[in-house]
Amino acid sequence: MRTVAVVGASLAGLATARALRAEGFDGRIVVIGDEEHAPYDRPPLSKEFLSGALSTEDLALTTPEDAELAADWRLGHRAVALDTAERTVVLDDGERIATDGVVLATGARARALPGPVPAGVHTLRTLDDAVALRSELVPGARMIVVGAGFIGSEIASTAAGLGVEVDVVEAATVPLERPLGAEMGRVCAGLHAAAGVRLHTGCGVAEIVGSPRVRAVRLTDGRELPADVVVVGIGAIPNVEWLEGSGVTLDDGVVTDAQGATSTPGVVAVGDCANAHRGYTGSMLRLEHWTNAVQQPVGAVAALFGRVHTPAPHHEVPYFWSDQYGRRIQFAGHRTPGCRVEVLEGDPAEADFLARYVDPSGTPVAVLGVDRPRSFGRMRRRLGRRPAATH
Amino acid sequence: MIYVGAASDIPDGEAARVQGEVSIAVFHVDGALYAIDDTCTHQDASLSDGWVEGCAVECPLHAACFDLRTGRPSGPPAKKPVRTHRVVVSDGHVWVEESVGVETSAQPGVPVDAVAEEVA
């Protein structure tokens, strides 16, 4: 293998380049990324970068040692097609990069509301998005966050901390129900009120009012909430349209096996764009978790070279964190329908607790901690020792 | 010197934490002991609660990995090394000599069953 192309120059793309060299690959690595920026860290975009505590330089993921990767960075270039017959990546300027192996690491983008987007309406996925949003977060501004998911909630938290008047609008009756279940979703949603942020559940957005600049958001229940700034945080869509017709199997992202191999030999996928088979659940899951994007490339690179990689047991267990209102939320595992929640420590009403999810067969499948890093870690360890699902 | 405890109280694959000027984590990996600052250089997490693999520890919060010998991070999000400290084993008991200053040098692992090493 002489040339490997990595498409997507963010967390998973950089981790891939590092894993390639760590595996002893001494050929050419071409990293193609449509953003102009060198790889940077996204989690702070809704937290410390948005609040102003971190600078652009602080977000850099690369270190001086990464010069040793000797990668050929094609930043500001989008891959527009993958020719699987010739194993060639086609760029937006027409360049064709012939490769021996391709790593798909194109991540996901923020889902937008349908219809026109007046000035003052934002989504948050990129550094440029964060810079634009940050400039609007002035004390006293009225902000509406559409969607009370993790990123929307973090934005609400950061903005409230900057003295912005925040309302959060959520279409579901209980926020975060899919990842956390209704009971714990309600607990986490309670953090908003404690910080003076108003949460409106069970109502969607009927219309963004105002042109050329947003003035208000009209809700499906008829209310109109005045707004100077709106942030839409209603999930992310995997960046895989460019692969349509390439022969690579797509289904909510790039379909891969547990190690990242796609349906096409010599092509692997990692990070937020990959819908991978998980040994932990015995099912397909497309995770949008930071640690997943760092850890998957090791296995995928091994797969490119035809090697088997056995991940550390705890890397098999999905894990994410979220920081809101000064609280550290950690979640590991995967909640399945019909799970019962057991509070093991602390008090959910105080937003300081450890809870585990037990499936109907009595097996613990997930753990949620708020400000309980030590005991959370112990439970997470135990989940890693659970025998892998076999269906 | 900070007394850590009996070597037998730190099983292989586990870590002990002691308080010096800052918290220090002492790891036992494959028969050798290593000491580094316990607090991750990225944010506030305790590395002694992390995962040890080979000669590295993975932070329990955001998974940055630190080399136990050099303290250097091998992956994001941490960029700064943790300090390393000298471990001394004598007659089955473990001490660490806390480093002064920010820059520290690589420390070889000290065999957990060292018997006659001199305690300064």
Ligand SMILES: Cc1cc2nc3c(=O)[nH]c(=O)nc-3n(C[C@H](O)[C@H](O)[C@H](O)COP(=O)(O)OP(=O)(O)OC[C@H]3O[C@@H](n4cnc5c(N)ncnc54)[C@H](O)[C@@H]3O)c2cc1C
């Ligand atoms: C605001 C925010 C906060 C977050 N907070 C947390 C958190 O607290 N905890 C947590 O676990 N996770 C968090 N995440 C998720 C985490 O950041 C992602 O899981 C991670 O960034 C995924 O990395 P990736 O490299 O797979 O994808 P991405 O980071 O999405 O990178 C993909 C890159 O590929 C580029 N690209 C796309 N298509 C093409 C193409 N055709 N050609 C070339 N380049 C292309 C994209 O522009 C992008 O630069 C957060 C994400 C965001 C946006």
Ligand code: FES
């Ligand atoms: S606190 Fe250790 S990696 Fe973030």
